[in-house]
Amino acid sequence: MLSADPRERGTPVHAASFLRKREIVLESQLLAKKSDLRLILVHEIFHFVWLRLGNPKRREFRALLEQELKAGARGEMGESAGVHKLALRRNVTSDRARLEYVCESFCDSGAWLYAGIKTSSSWTLRTRWQRRRKRWFEEVFAAPRRC
Numbered sequence: 001m002l003s004a005d006p007r008e009r010g011t012p013v014h015a016a017s018f019l020r021k022r023e024i025v026l027e028s029q030l031l032a033k034k035s036d037l038r039l040i041l042v043h044e045i046f047h048f049v050w051l052r053l054g055n056p057k058r059r060e061f062r063a064l065l066e067q068e069l070k071a072g073a074r075g076e077m078g079e080s081a082g083v084h085k086l087a088l089r090r091n092v093t094s095d096r097a098r099l100e101y102v103c104e105s106f107c108d109s110g111a112w113l114y115a116g117i118k119t120s121s122s123w124t125l126r127t128r129w130q131r132r133r134k135r136w137f138e139e140v141f142a143a144p145r146r147c
């Protein structure tokens with residue numbers, strides 16, 4: 001499967017979410033790598049969570065990431081967010097690039113917290129920043145939410 005994003009033409013991806021169609025497509029090779037499958041599936045599910053999260057909470061999460069960027073925090077909690085964060089560091093500073101980074105970081109953070117995986121080489125954000133993100137997710141999702 002290849003990315004449909006024209007700026008990433010030809011970039012291999014393992015999964016894609018089609019929010020309007022309510023579909024997630026996964027590469028069948030992921031069945032051989034259960035931990036990757038779990039991380040990627042939960043990441044994709046969090047794209048649907050992001051859609052339903054609402055602007056106030058999306059802005060809150062963005063502000064959390066802006067604090068990290070301002071403090072020079074390196075690393076991320078998944079490959080997708082890492083790639084988007086690198087693009088920001090390379091002066092790709094369009095609003096769209098920032099929003100994509102925030103969304104991918106949200107989804108990777110959700111996968112990190114809820115996929116039931118203990119370690120991943122793609123989790124490179126320092127522990128102090130990880131704790132802040134975990135606290136934010138725990139607070140936001142402490143109470144059941146309407147879909």
Ligand SMILES: [Zn+2]
Pocket residue numbers: 043044047080104107
């Ligand atoms: Zn994603």
